[in-house]
Amino acid sequence: MILTGPEIARAVAAGEIHIDDFSPARLEPNSYGFRLAPDILCYEEAELDSYEQPKATQVVMGHNGMVLEPGRFYLGSTMEAMGSPHYAATLYACRSVSTLGMWIQFSAPLGHSGAIFPWTLEISVANALRVYSGMTIGKLSFWSMQGEPHQYVGKYTGSTSAVASRLSEDVGPAPLTTGSAG
Template structure:
């Protein structure tokens, strides 16, 4: 079951959902709009290795915008810091963003209950597009969980993305045992 605007507001009032900064005008019928932060990151090497820590470099998006190019993976970040303590958050791109040929996540659209951070975005595009810090980029949708939760993400010992950060975070696949 997807939470309605009224249920999202109730969850915010009860501190089960935290969104900072919060702006009521970003609350939709059953979602909350999030915005692109001011920092992008790109990997420094063209060929990545899943077993190694792949270095990134940061790019600050200037006021006049930044042109992203096809064939490059950009890591972005939401302006909003979020916490979800009772529902499963899903991040989807806004249709207006998709109609510009921009995809905001490769595979990581679902968060876990207990995720507390800004969202790192995996941005790609089909043609060059100028993007801007603060532009609406996605929407959070919340699904209710059936049953009691035993293993919140922010309490897991092996959780890799718990350090609060308002910059994009590179893949931590190398921390997995395989």
């Protein structure tokens, strides 16, 4: 079952849910509104190889924000470290952000129990769009779990901001290439 806003507030007060810089003003009927952190990662290469750690450049937004361009892929993060050892969580964009043509999460919206850190956002835009550090960009919902919880212990544990893909840690050695026989 999804937690209501008042139940999220109760769980935060009881220490069951962790949200840095918790503000009751950002509670919604079934979620908590989170903000965009100032650091954005951009991959440096046009072609990425899943067997290699991608090279990324970090850009820190200033007071005037940053213009995101269509056709580019960005990694941002939430200002808040959020999560819970007692609940699973799912991350969504705010409707107001989505209707500007901005996507913040394509394929990894699930937060396992025990995963407590700033969430990395998968950002793309349909139109050039200026964004600002601290703007409310999405919402996190919390769900009760059935069965004995297992705590997340993975390669993103300890993250403090946006994190580039670590898929290369999961894959085996690079595939062998064969030359043509002479």
